Every structure is written in C-alpha cells, then in structure tokens.
Amino acid sequence: MLCRTIIQSEITLCHRIFARGLGTRSSWDIVTGVCVERLPVVTPPLNDIQKKYKDLLYTLEIEKSMKSAHEIRHENDKVQAELLKNESAEVDMDAVSKITAQDMEDAANEELAQFQFASIETDADKKGDQSTTERCLQRHLVLVTPIKLGSDVKTLLPQGLWKEGETLRQTAERVVQEQCGPELKVQFISNAPCGFYKYKYPSEINGKVGAKVFFYYANYKSGKLTKTKGNWLNRSELEKLLPEKYRKSVNEFLIEETY
Amino acid sequence: MMNLSLLRQFSRLALRPPSRIPIRIRNITTTPAVQFKTTDQLCAEPMKKKKKIDPQIVKAREERRRKKLEKQIRRLEKNARQLKPIDELEVPLDLLDNFGKRKRPQPKLTAEVIEARALLQKDWARYKREEYISNVAQIDRIMAAQRRALDKLLEESEDLYNEAIMPDLQLIPYEIKGPVATPPIKSYESPDGEYIDVSKKWDN
Numbered sequence: 001m002l003c004r005t006i007i008q009s010e011i012t013l014c015h016r017i018f019a020r021g022l023g024t025r026s027s028w029d030i031v032t033g034v035c036v037e038r039l040p041v042v043t044p045p046l047n048d049i050q051k052k053y054k055d056l057l058y059t060l061e062i063e064k065s066m067k068s069a070h071e072i073r074h075e076n077d078k079v080q081a082e083l084l085k086n087e088s089a090e091v092d093m094d095a096v097s098k099i100t101a102q103d104m105e106d107a108a109n110e111e112l113a114q115f116q117f118a119s120i121e122t123d124a125d126k127k128g129d130q131s132t133t134e135r136c137l138q139r140h141l142v143l144v145t146p147i148k149l150g151s152d153v154k155t156l157l158p159q160g161l162w163k164e165g166e167t168l169r170q171t172a173e174r175v176v177q178e179q180c181g182p183e184l185k186v187q188f189i190s191n192a193p194c195g196f197y198k199y200k201y202p203s204e205i206n207g208k209v210g211a212k213v214f215f216y217y218a219n220y221k222s223g224k225l226t227k228t229k230g231n232w233l234n235r236s237e238l239e240k241l242l243p244e245k246y247r248k249s250v251n252e253f254l255i256e257e258t259y
Numbered sequence: 260m261m262n263l264s265l266l267r268q269f270s271r272l273a274l275r276p277p278s279r280i281p282i283r284i285r286n287i288t289t290t291p292a293v294q295f296k297t298t299d300q301l302c303a304e305p306m307k308k309k310k311k312i313d314p315q316i317v318k319a320r321e322e323r324r325r326k327k328l329e330k331q332i333r334r335l336e337k338n339a340r341q342l343k344p345i346d347e348l349e350v351p352l353d354l355l356d357n358f359g360k361r362k363r364p365q366p367k368l369t370a371e372v373i374e375a376r377a378l379l380q381k382d383w384a385r386y387k388r389e390e391y392i393s394n395v396a397q398i399d400r401i402m403a404a405q406r407r408a409l410d411k412l413l414e415e416s417e418d419l420y421n422e423a424i425m426p427d428l429q430l431i432p433y434e435i436k437g438p439v440a441t442p443p444i445k446s447y448e449s450p451d452g453e454y455i456d457v458s459k460k461w462d463n
Contacts, residue, residue, distance in 0.1 A: 040437070041439065041442060043438045049383065056380075063366060067362070119442070191423050252403075253400075253404040255401075
C-alpha cells in the first residue's frame with residue numbers, strides 16, 4: 001500500500017515536470033465558463049408507478065388509522081338525526097340544533113374549491129418567453145448568453161478570459177458580474193471547476209492555439225439579467241442549441257432529468 | 260530557623276528591625292538561605308459599634324430564616340421526584356377511554372387485492388433500486404467530470420489548481436429551499452388567524 005502511494009506520487013510528480021518541460025509559457029488561453037442553473041421550483045410530476053404506490057400508501061394509512069374526532073362526531077350526528085326522524089323522546093335538542101360535522105366538512109370543501117392555486121404553466125410558458133426564470137417551474141434551467149468568439153457570436157454559457165493574479169473562482173464571479181449585471185445573485189457551489197472543454201482557434205491569436213474552458217457551477221438565487229439578453233433553457237432546449245462537442249462537455253456535469 | 264521566626268514575633272517590640280540585628284546563631288539548613296521577609300502583623304482592628312437588638316427579635320428572625328430554608332428544601336425534594344411531563348408524548352385520557360370506539364372496522368381484502376398489493380410492493384422495490392443505481396451512476400459521472408477538469412487545470416497551472424482545491428467556507432451554513440408541491444402565489448398574504456396559547460407554565 002505504502003509502496004503504491006509512493007509510486008503514484010512519483011508518477012504525478014514526473015507528469016508535472018514533463019508538462020512543465022513541454023512549454024514554460026502555456027500556449028492555451030484559460031477561460032472560465034459559468035453554468036448558472038435554476039433548480040426546479042415545483043416538484044416534478046409523478047410517474048405511473050409513483051402514483052400507484054402513493055395511492056397504496058394512502059389507503060394503507062387510512063386502514064391502519066383510528067377514527068378521528070371529526071368522524072366520531074359525524075357518526076353521533078347520524079344517530080341523533082335518526083332519533084329525530086323517529087321522534088323519539090330521548091332527543092337532546094341542544095345536540096341536534098348545532099352545526100353538524102357534515103356542514104363543517106362541506107364548508108371546508110367549499111373554501112378549498114374557492115382557493116386558487118397558482119398555475120404550473122406561467123405566463124412566460126404561454127408566450128414562449130425564454131428570457132425569464134419564471135418558466136418551466138418543474139425543470140432545471142441553465143443560463144445561456146450570447147458570447148462573442150472571434151468574429152461571430154454564439155450562444156453559450158457565460159464565459160470570460162482568466163486574468164493574471166486571480167483565481168479561477170474569482171474569474172467566474174467576475175464573469176457573472178460583467179455579463180449578467182450586478183442584480184443577478186448566484187451561489188457558487190465549489191472552488192473547483194466542475195467541467196472542462198477545449199477548443200482551437202481557427203488561427204493563432206497572440207500566440208495562443210486555443211482556449212481551455214473550465215466550467216464552474218452555480219445556483220441561481222435571485223435577480224434578473226440587466227446587461228445582456230440571456231435565455232434560461234431546459235435540458236431539451238440546451239440539447240438543440242449548443243454545438244455538439246460543447247454540449248457533451250456540459251452534459252457531463254449536469255443532473256439528468258428523469259421525465 | 261525556629262529562632263528567627265520567634266524573633267520576628269517580637270519584632271514590634273524591637274527598636275530596630277530584626278534584619279539589622281546581627282544574629283550570631285549557627286543555623287544548619289540543607290537549603291540555601293531564603294531572602295523572604297514577613298510583614299509585621301497588626302494584631303488588632305478598628306473598633307466597631309455594637310447595636311443592641313432585642314433577643315426576642317433575633318430569635319424570631321432566625322426562626323423565620325430556618326423555616327424558609329426548610330420550605331425550599333422540601334419543595335426541591337418534591338420536585339426532584341416529579342419530572343416535567345411532555346404533553347405531546349402522553350395520550351390524552353379521553354382518547355384512552357373510548358379507545359374501542361375509535362377502532363376502524365378492518366376492511367375485508369380479497370385475495371386479488373392482497374396479491375396486487377404485494378406485486379406493487381415488489382415493483383416499487385425494483386423501481387427504487389433502478390433509481391438508486393442511476394443516481395449513483397450520475398454522481399460518479401459528475402465526480403469524474405470534476406476530476407478531469409481538475410487534472411487539466413493541474414496541467415495548466417499548479418497555483419490555480421491549489422486554489423481550486425481549497426474548501427469553500429462561504430458555503431457554510433448552506434441553505435436551500437424547495438422544491439414545493441404548488442408554485443408560490445405572488446404577493447400572497449397567508450391568513451394568520453388567531454390562536455390561544457394553551458401551553459402550561461412549569462415554573463417552580
């Protein structure tokens with residue numbers, strides 16, 4: 001075991017020295033990409049088996065339960081009503097004249113029926129507006145912004161060049177600030193990048209062959225984009241939009257949706 | 260040593276402090292001479308006026324104090340045995356009284372229903388297993404992606420790598436909300452209602 005760890009550390013050291021030896025000055029640009037994700041607001045819909053099992057659990061729970069005070073009261077009410085119908089002498093008039101359990105249940109049901117739950121389909125969903133987080137409440141949404149690469153503009157995750165003297169995490173925070181405006185609040189999940197992507201420039205720029213993109217993962221907290229027009233896309237829309245290789249690298253670190 | 264301490268006792272009477280008196284006594288000690296000096300004792304204190312109190316009152320006061328203490332001790336002893344009950348854990352007596360009344364008649368399940376339920380339980384177990392396996396696979400995939408990114412970063416720059424593997428202390432305390440069953444209604448004010456605090460006070 002000890003031997004193995006020593007050998008392993010030796011190998012990594014050799015590897016590092018070798019990598020250093022190849023080029024004292026890196027010929028790649030270091031770029032930080034930020035994957036800002038809005039987590040689902042509403043729980044995803046249940047699938048068939050989940051629904052079935054939920055129903056089973058509910059029935060089991062009722063079968064194993066004791067009667068509630070409301071049910072007892074309802075039964076008493078029934079007995080009293082029966083007695084009243086038969087014009088029995090034992091009827092306790094005080095007990096009958098009050099509100100029955102059935103009345104209370106009806107009133108509660110009516111109140112529930114009147115209550116308007118917010119719709120899962122928001123205005124943005126109806127309009128097909130992708131620029132707001134108030135859409136696809138049951139899904140994960142990822143922020144994409146137009147990025148200028150050389151002469152053409154592509155829609156990718158927000159990204160920016162790393163500057164000398166800052167850590168990659170600081171670059172990621174700066175990128176979000178610069179490209180989305182100060183109003184957008186996000187929470188970074190780690191100091192470490194969660195994904196990697198590498199691409200070559202069509203021709204060398206300032207002696208750099210291409211760019212190595214280190215993705216950082218952050219969760220959306222609050223606020224809006226103010227600077228650029230970005231879109232919040234769900235998984236299938238991301239699939240359509242992103243270039244194939246880039247999409248593969250991004251999909252590596254994203255959670256799969258099961259529905 | 261003994262002679263010296265005796266001398267200090269009478270130092271007040273001496274005209275000159277004892278240290279200056281040449282002591283021609285042969286002391287045999289195993290320790291080197293210690294140069295500690297004791298301060299002179301005063302052996303008296305300023306006089307205090309004494310109040311005269313009726314002995315009856317003093318007695319009554321004493322009595323009262325003793326009774327008070329005894330009462331406190333008794334109360335403490337009583338409370339030591341009696342623990343503060345937790346209301347939520349105690350079944351109310353009226354529920355225990357009509358326990359039989361609250362029993363629900365057990366439904367007669369047919370063989371088909373029992374069979375269907377058993378099958379559903381098994382299906383559910385299988386479904387959860389698959390879900391678990393896919394979750395683990397996803398976590399593995401995401402961790403591998405991060406590992407790869409970190410390895411690439413190490414190739415690029417060791418300093419950046421060292422910064423990246425530092426723990427992120429801003430994450431603690433971590434708070435996350437949701438997801439919820441129905442979307443929140445904007446500008447909805449929940450009806451607070453009125454309530455009466457019925458919790459008992461348990462101070463001694």
